[in-house]
Amino acid sequence: MQDNKETPEQIRERLRQEELRSNPTGNMNDAFNRANRGNLSDLVGSLGWKGTGILILVIIIGFIIVSIFFK
Structure with missing residues (x-):
């Protein structure tokens, strides 16, 4: 029997993907902030x-x- 409940990781990823689709400028800001953390x-x-x-x-x-400029 398969369990159709989402794991917490799947829920977080689904919510993150929905936010990325709905807010592209925030997405760019988040991307560069993540880059600062490496x-x-x-x-x-x-x-x-x-x-x-x-x-x-x-x-x-x-x-x-x-x-x-720096040859």
């Missing part, structure tokens, strides 16, 4: 594919600017 998987997971792409572009552009 958890990269939470940062990338909470940003989504668009936010991750933007983050990668910013890193690449920053690298190019630094390499141009």
Whole structure:
């Protein structure tokens, strides 16, 4: 017999996902706050594919600017 009750971890994750969908700017703020604590998987997971792409572009552009000005 299967138990259909959610575990506390599943409830927390479901509530977190609902909050991320309903509040995208808070999502970005949460993602950067998680980055300050050093958890990269939470940062990338909470940003989504668009936010991750933007983050990668910013890193690449920053690298190019630094390499141009500090040769």
